[in-house]
Amino acid sequence: MKEIVTEAKSLGTVELRIPSKAEWVAVARLTVAAIANRLPFTVEDIEDLKLAIAEACTYVIHASSGADTIDIICDTGPADLTIRVRDRGAIHPEAAPRRPAGGSVEGLGIFLIQALMDEVKHTPEGDSGGELIMTKRVGS
Amino acid sequence: MKEIVTEAKSLGTVELRIPSKAEWVAVARLTVAAIANRLPFTVEDIEDLKLAIAEACTYVIHASSGADTIDIICDTGPADLTIRVRDRGAIHPEAAPRRPAGGSVEGLGIFLIQALMDEVKHTPEGDSGGELIMTKRVGS
Amino acid sequence: MDIKVNVRESGGDAYVVELGGEIDVYTSPKVKDAITELIDQGHYNLVINLEKVRYIDSTGLGVLIGGLKRVREHGGSVNLVCTNPQIRKIFDITGLVKIFGIYDDETEAQKALV
Amino acid sequence: MDIKVNVRESGGDAYVVELGGEIDVYTSPKVKDAITELIDQGHYNLVINLEKVRYIDSTGLGVLIGGLKRVREHGGSVNLVCTNPQIRKIFDITGLVKIFGIYDDETEAQKALV
Ligand SMILES: Nc1ncnc2c1ncn2[C@@H]1O[C@H](COP(=O)(O)OP(=O)(O)O)[C@@H](O)[C@H]1O
Ligand SMILES: Nc1ncnc2c1ncn2[C@@H]1O[C@H](COP(=O)(O)OP(=O)(O)O)[C@@H](O)[C@H]1O
Numbered sequence: 317m318k319e320i321v322t323e324a325k326s327l328g329t330v331e332l333r334i335p336s337k338a339e340w341v342a343v344a345r346l347t348v349a350a351i352a353n354r355l356p357f358t359v360e361d362i363e364d365l366k367l368a369i370a371e372a373c374t375y376v377i378h379a380s381s382g383a384d385t386i387d388i389i390c391d392t393g394p395a396d397l398t399i400r401v402r403d404r405g406a407i408h409p410e411a412a413p414r415r416p417a418g419g420s421v422e423g424l425g426i427f428l429i430q431a432l433m434d435e436v437k438h439t440p441e442g443d444s445g446g447e448l449i450m451t452k453r454v455g456s
Numbered sequence: 457m458k459e460i461v462t463e464a465k466s467l468g469t470v471e472l473r474i475p476s477k478a479e480w481v482a483v484a485r486l487t488v489a490a491i492a493n494r495l496p497f498t499v500e501d502i503e504d505l506k507l508a509i510a511e512a513c514t515y516v517i518h519a520s521s522g523a524d525t526i527d528i529i530c531d532t533g534p535a536d537l538t539i540r541v542r543d544r545g546a547i548h549p550e551a552a553p554r555r556p557a558g559g560s561v562e563g564l565g566i567f568l569i570q571a572l573m574d575e576v577k578h579t580p581e582g583d584s585g586g587e588l589i590m591t592k593r594v595g596s
Numbered sequence: 597m598d599i600k601v602n603v604r605e606s607g608g609d610a611y612v613v614e615l616g617g618e619i620d621v622y623t624s625p626k627v628k629d630a631i632t633e634l635i636d637q638g639h640y641n642l643v644i645n646l647e648k649v650r651y652i653d654s655t656g657l658g659v660l661i662g663g664l665k666r667v668r669e670h671g672g673s674v675n676l677v678c679t680n681p682q683i684r685k686i687f688d689i690t691g692l693v694k695i696f697g698i699y700d701d702e703t704e705a706q707k708a709l710v
Numbered sequence: 711m712d713i714k715v716n717v718r719e720s721g722g723d724a725y726v727v728e729l730g731g732e733i734d735v736y737t738s739p740k741v742k743d744a745i746t747e748l749i750d751q752g753h754y755n756l757v758i759n760l761e762k763v764r765y766i767d768s769t770g771l772g773v774l775i776g777g778l779k780r781v782r783e784h785g786g787s788v789n790l791v792c793t794n795p796q797i798r799k800i801f802d803i804t805g806l807v808k809i810f811g812i813y814d815d816e817t818e819a820q821k822a823l824v
Contacts (some may be wrong), residue, residue, distance in 0.1 A: 330483055333471040338622040339494065343470055343618075345651075346490035350483045363651075364683045370653050374621040425654035425689060431689045478736040485734075503765075503796045510767050514735040564804060565768035571803045 324339070324395060333389040336403060343375045344388055351390045352397055356454050365397065366433040372401040372427035372448050396453040397432075402447045416423055465533060472528040474513070476543060481513045484528055491530045492537055496594050504572040505537065505592055511565035512541040512588050535594040536574075542587045599623035600648070601630045604699040610641040610709050612702065616648035627656065640672025643705045647679050652686060664696065673697070675705040693702030713737035714762070715744045723821050724755040726816065730762030733770030741770065745777040754786025757819045761793050766800060778810065787811070789819040 332347050334340040348369045352362045369388065376386050391398045408438035430436050435451040472487050490508045492502045509528065516526050532537040544555040559586035570576050575591040599617035611634050619627055634642065644660060646652070664674045675697040678684050687693045699705035714730035719721065725748050733741055759772060760766070778788045789811040792798050801807045813819035 326541065328475040329473075330472075330475075330480065331473040332487070335468040335470075336469065338620075340468060340470065341621050342618070343458045343487065343494070347472070347483065347487045350486035354479060354483070360682065360685075366651070366688070367653060370620055374653060374655060377621060391574060411588075424657060427652055428686070428689065478734075481735050482732070500796065500799075504764070507800070510734060514769060515765060517735060529793060564771060568768055568800070568803065 327392045329392075332390070333385050334388070336377055336383050338374075338377060341342075341370050341377070344373050344386070347393060347394075347400065348388070348390065351392060353422050353440060354360050355392060355396075357423075357452070361452060361454070366370045368429045368432045368452070369399060369401070371429050372399075372450070375400060375425050375448075376401065376403045396451055398449065400447055400449050400450040427439065467532045467534060469532070470530045473525050473532070474528070476526050477521050478514075478515055478517060479518070480526075481510050484526070485510050486515050488530065488539065490591075491532060494538060495532060495535065496538075497592070501592060501594070505539075508569045508572045508590060508592070509539060509541070511569050512539075512590070513563050515588075516543045523573065525532070536591055538589065538591040540587055540589045599626055599683075600620060600685055602625055603634065606643065606706055608641070608710060609639065610643060610706055612645055612706070614645040614648070618651040618654045619649055619659070620651065621655045622656040623661045623696045624653075625633045627674040628659045628662070630660075631659065632666075635666050640667040640670040640674070642710045643675045643677060643702060643709065644674060645702055646662065646664045646683060647677055647702075649678075649680065652683055657686070657690065657692060661692070662698070664708060673709060675699060675708055677702050713740055716739055717744055717748065720757065720820055722732060722755070722824060723753065724757060725753045726757045726759055726818055726820070728759040729800070730766040733773070734765065734767045735761055735769045738767075738773045739767040742773045742776070746780075749780050749784075750776065754781040754784040755823045756781060756786070756788045757791060757816060757823065758795060759791040759816055759819075761816075763789055763792075763794065763797060766797055771800070771806060772805065775806070775808070776795060787823060789822055791816050791819045800823065 317444050330347070330351050330405050332344060334344055345366045352365045357365070365376040373386055376383070385403070389400040429450060433450040434453050434456050437446040437449045439449070470491050474484055485506045489506050494504045494596060497505070506583050513526055516523070525543070527542040529540040530535060573590040574593045574596050579587045579589070579590045598617040599619060604612050606612045613630055613634070615627060617623065631642070642663065649661040658697065660676070665693070667674055676699065678687065678698050679700055684698070687696065687698060697705065697708050699708060712731040713733060716728040718726050720726045727748070729741060731737070743753055745756070758776065769810070774788065774790070783789055786806050790813065791800065792812050793814055798812070801810065801812060811819065813822060
């Protein structure tokens with residue numbers, strides 16, 4: 317897997333690995349909220365982050381390509397949080413409809429991630445699966 | 457590192473890696489609380505678990521042997537939670553005084569872990585550092 | 597991790613589904629079951645009260661949309677009660693405000709059904 | 711992740727340190743600084759109010775013990791106000807109940823100082 321270059325200076329990285337099952341998504345949500353709480357995010361920002369990480373996990377679970385676990389890597393900068401979500405399968409945010417209306421619930425989830433985060437990228441699916449990279453900045 | 461044999465059937469494993477710094481201990485605490493919340497633990501049990509994981513992390517940070525990160529591996533059984541805490545340094549619970557009075561704050565932390573958890577073990581320090589293994593059972 | 601689902605009859609042939617807690621990928625099947633059961637019993641005018649819901653994700657929205665589609669096939673409708681600003685925001689962002697009737701209290705939502 | 715420290719003069723030469731939030735390895739230095747400052751100023755009779763503290767770990771206990779040791783060297787004392795059962799449990803388990811005066815309200819804790 318290619319090394320991801322983070323733009324801002326990292327103040328610390330937290331890595332979480334959960335089983336790729338619905339009942340563990342709440343753990344990802346609460347861990348991300350705890351991490352976000354270390355930055356000057358608003359309560360609303362933290363709710364956005366919780367939803368974005370949950371949607372990413374839900375997507376991985378539904379698109380399940382047989383991966384057992386989801387890796388969530390959170391990089392905190394002085395004023396931003398970048399979350400990378402990986403499994404052994406693929407995440408294709410560009411496959412999402414521009415507007416969700418009429419789309420599938422999967423599309424709705426990806427649409428929400430795009431709406432709630434400031435930056436959403438993904439690395440192409442390789443041998444080790446795709447990766448969704450999303451950033452939220454303080455005060456944006 | 458030697459494979460740890462877990463006694464009960466695992467219902468899922470969550471792994472967390474935080475920087476070995478004081479400001480990240482709260483993230484470990486909240487993640488463990490979220491995991492414990494999946495089991496029928498009481499509110500008091502969850503508070504005990506939060507304190508135990510925080511003490512383990514605090515111990516690693518204070519005993520800092522140059523490790524950058526703390527690995528926290530949570531195994532959930534049907535009615536128990538086993539938490540393994542690792543760094544590249546050593547954790548020596550047996551070095552703790554039997555009673556904390558007059559001891560150091562480090563000793564107090566290890567004493568609390570022993571008091572709040574049902575089982576506390578540690579694997580000897582090898583090339584890859586020591587490991588503290590603690591279990592709390594539901595309804596104990 | 598918790599969801600509360602409480603179904604009760606109200607005025608006319610309307611039913612209220614009162615939800616509480618977190619509606620996510622893990623808990624939304626319980627919500628779906630409750631709504632499906634009502635529809636299977638022939639109740640097509642529903643108020644879904646989200647006042648005590650702290651969190652909803654796309655799976656939860658999908659369940660609400662799925663319910664709406666089914667009742668509409670029978671000339672029914674679904675009105676939502678939603679006061680939590682974060683949750684209202686989700687309905688705004690997704691454009692679902694245009695599909696559901698969203699109200700500030702249950703009485704209003706119920707009146708608007710008929 | 712939050713700690714609130716509020717220091718105020720009370721009757722006699724006593725001072726009250728009111729703490730709120732979580733006292734852990736990250737936040738306890740702030741608590742230590744507040745207590746150290748009071749002692750450096752010559753105040754040796756302290757009430758430390760933990761009513762709004764939701765969480766305390768061994769580092770926090772260490773700060774309280776350290777404060778107690780220092781004021782005792784000057785013939786002073788530290789009384790705690792603690793109503794949270796989980797936190798009281800920690801004082802019980804560690805045997806610190808025998809070292810600190812622990813009270814249910816601030817007025818009591820203050821009276822007991824003299
Ligand atoms: N933004 C939207 N607007 C309207 N309908 C939507 C939107 N997003 C998803 N849907 C629809 O929600 C319904 C429920 O989704 P899903 O739970 O995946 O379907 P099903 O219950 O048929 O498995 C689907 O019919 C989907 O097309
Ligand atoms: N259970 C206990 N009973 C009494 N004293 C204790 C207990 N646990 C720790 N101590 C004492 O608490 C004090 C404060 O701890 P610490 O913060 O490590 O010391 P210092 O402030 O001198 O660096 C130490 O003097 C230690 O001996």
